[in-house]
Amino acid sequence: HANGNLYIADTHNNRVRVIDMTTEQVSSLLGSGYITWKKVKTIDARFEPLGLPTDLAVLGNLLYVTSAATNQLFEVDMKDGSAELLCDLPEGNVGLLRNCPVNINAGSNVLYVTMADGKAYKVDRKGKIAELKKGTPFRFASVCEWKNGIAGVTKDGRVVYLEDEKIGK
Secondary structure (H helix, E strand, O other): OEOOEEEEEEHHHOEEEEEEOOOOOEEEEEOOOOOOOOOOOEEOHHHOOOOOEEEEEEEOOEEEEEEOOOOEEEEEEOOOOOEEEEEEOOOOEEOOEEOOEEEEEEOOOEEEEEEOOOOEEEEEOOOOEEEOOOOOOOOEEEEEEEOOEEEEEEOOOOEEEEEOOEEEO
16 A cells, blocks of 8 residues: 555456545556566566566555566556566575565565565665565575564464564564
8 A cells, every 4th residue: 555545456357457546546566467487678668568476565665566477576666657676586495386575575675575485585676676685494485674683484383583683473
């Protein structure tokens, strides 16, 4: 939710939708409704395909959208829907499927992306990626900033708190 609008990752319709909370009108901001599996550097608003947007987050005046089909993170202009690639996300295999982003949260000046394999990454506004607590035994479903560290929910339902080099519960 930002600027009086509710933004929705409409995954299986391959679009980002916007609900104007004042007028209650629904419109498409990004994605033509067609899926793409091809990695791209830009998307021209509603005129080009977007591949399976799984989640989104607002950071500052920009909307960030993850694509599960291409394993990419896009920076989207909330006014005109134009999107530019912020970064390619790590790929790998999860069972029979490719690893893909499942969750994104905005921090104070970074984004936290959780992947299907349970790894979590911090992405700065320039697109630099760092794995959170590399080698940790946790498989995350979601992470976010909390107090002086990062709080996360694991795939098995535990809540963990990461501060400096310590892991607390």
